[in-house]
Amino acid sequence: MVSTRGSDFAELSRLVKQRGLLDRRVGYYAWYFAGVVGALLLTVAAVVLIGDSWWQLVPAAVLAVVFTQIAFLGHDSGHRQVFASHRANQTAGLLLGNLFVGVGYGWWMGKHTRHHANPNHEDDDPDVDISVLAFSAEQAERKRGFFRFVVKHQAWLFFPLLLLEGFSLHIISAAAAVRREVKGWRLELALLAAHVIGYLALVFSMMSPGKALAFIAVHQGLFGVYMGISFAPNHKGMPVLQAGHQLDFLRKQVLTSRNVTGGWFTDFLLGGLNYQIEHHLFPNMPRPHLRHAQALVRDFCGRHSVSYAECGLFTSYAHVLKYLHEAGAELRGTGKLAPAASS
Template identity: 50%
Template sequence: MGLLRRARTFYIILFAGLCLALAGIATGMVLLGESWFQLLMAAALGIVLTQFAFLAHEASHRQVFTSGPANDRAGRALATAFVGMSYQWWMTKHSRHHANPNKIGKDPDIDPDTIVFTEEDAAGRRGFLRFLTRKQGYYFYPLLLLFGINLHFVSLKSLAAKGDVKGRWIELGIIASRFALYLTVIFLLMPVGMAFAFLGVQLAVFGLYMGSSFAPNHVAMPLVGREEKLDFFSKQVRTSRNVAGGFWASALMGGLNYQIEHHLFPNMPRPFLAKAREIVREHAATTGVHYEETSYVRAQAIVIDYLNRVGLAARAPFECPVVMEYRRS
């Protein structure tokens, strides 16, 4: 019970700190009025909302409370009221990812979209997407500036889908109220142009921060073939990457820096992942399973390089690979 109390205390302090930061940003917005320094408040808000998203992610994994329903209520409140995203959409998508990380045809996180993660998908690109895919590693982080908008759009799209959607009207009601209040405050405090700029900066920072925190977790790690079968330990460790940095990396990435341990023990609270890392590393070395950990900057560079290598499959069919290699050298 001592460990449970420690975890509960950690999350209470974290939530209180984020609420305090949110209150500080709101106060700053009121005091600044019609000043372009409001864009600094927008950037700060994007960071704080991402931290709330990390906390919602942890609640969805039953890390915050001992009761499943209590975690669901907390996760739904954090995701919808604070972040403006659908909790049921996230739970459905993320549960599939955890069951089959980096498995082709099973992991929704590597399904082809604007960015593709397999050479097969890259080779099938046509038109503008072919052009984009060829250097997608370089475009990846600029595209993340739009990721926040996409998350809101996909969330609403999932809630408006046909069929049975759990919590549809509750989530739609909370999200609509959240945006109504948010937009009213912004457009009352600022001129129209500044208000739109504020929204743009907030969404861009939110999207970039979210995307750059999740990308190092699995991108450029081995893919699992459609028919390939692995034991649980090998599947989760081989396809995941840790980011070194201890406490500061954990604070920056909401505990996602311990991605390997998180996949092995998805309901383990953030404060205990560092200790679990020591045990998992030792077991991986004993069993010969590759355990990858690198710095935050190096992880981002690996993502860019991998996406560009995948994108080479989208080159025009008449381009000779040897000639293209000489052009790059």
């Protein structure tokens, strides 16, 4: 669909603002912050109490959930959903990302900002430029060597690859700070170093080296899987845009995004990312307001003939895996890739 009706988003914005859906919810986030920090402290206490035992793999799995929930809160801070002040949100993001989780806030913000500006754009969205995956026929054909093999079987390898995502986030974001590619790289490196030293000191002081390595593998592996399954349903399998598309802001954001339906548990599980359409239209909308905005946005899209994609959680994963399987079809010699672009 081609449109130049920029006034559509202006009209929707007025409706959203009239309902107060962009107003800050500091109280909500204060309770949320207290909850995740409390969960973190309780998990650390469990590690200390359990000591040198294979039962440590239980708090390792719990810590993966806690880390991801903290990352969700850092995501909200990065979008200025928490505080009105940019400095306050940035400070919260640095503490939550670098110090608590060990993922560089500056690197993530740069990457995520580019994603929001051009979601699912083959040239401009960094989330569509992943070395071990392909989302279009052109991308699949450009892969060589080991990466070509992975793309050929990427649907089957997708979830196993997510086991490495946590390690990848730590390494790539730290490398960006080391290369001074982020503003305030000294502070970011200091906070990352504090995280690594504290994390390793806790793990290796509480258990034998073998159990400590197993703890790290389980924790970081499940952290990567949880992060991956939280972000994957949002855009994968939706239209991939190419240079020269003529979609206006509203249609660019809505047509490339997918919502995941469900109740309060889905909201908690995915950290509000299940309202991906509303989040992309209004990135600074506080998380508890997204579910209230959904009915308004869905109705608005219906009245303006804009396709609004939503499905259940497991159906969303089926869409992702099907798309990845089709993307590798030409490399397997079993068929043709699904359409790669929309304009």
